[in-house]
Amino acid sequence: SVSTRALTPRRAVILASLLNLVGALYSTGVAQTIARDIVSPKFATQEVVIAALLSAIIWNLVTWYLGIPSSSSHAIIGGMAGAAVAKAGFSVLQWNGLGKILAALIISPIAGIVLGFIIMKSMFFIFGNFSPSRVNH
Known part of the structure; x- marks a missing residue:
């Protein structure tokens, strides 16, 4: 804009x-x-949440500094899982919930690409024969 x-x-x-x-x-x-x-609620203590937030912030700053694209959602999910595992081991992870979240993180970009393609093709079909001056006004 x-x-x-x-x-x-x-x-x-x-x-x-x-x-x-x-x-x-x-x-x-x-x-x-x-x-x-992501984790069993009894293990989502203040220390785990703070560690998750700090790790996500640090990761986002490092990737920003290096010019690498990153997702804050991925960072906070990984931070939360990692902090909880560090505190209590892998048994603390809620595998069903984590699986749903990971599936959504994988499906979302694919759905975005497909929908973006469909919308762009539709726009070209609708406005393809218009002159630029007519479209801009």
Whole structure:
């Protein structure tokens, strides 16, 4: 939106901040899934959660510094699982919940590619014969 000048950088940051806040306040489903479905709740202690957050933050900073794309969701899930395993061993992991989460992490990019392809092809089909001046107005 900024590159097309539909929004100024300031308005884009404000809009993104507000919508991120609304998303964080509106839906806690992801946080509950991470807390409940990755490790047994009795092992999700304050120390484990802090270790998970710190490891995810450090990983995200390292990948940012190196210019490597990364996912914060992957980082926090791995951090939570790793911290819990370090505290109590592999038996603490909720394998059913972890399997569902891993399946979603694998399926999501594939679904995004397929839907992006379909939407782009549809846009080309609908607007392919329009002149650029007609599309821009």
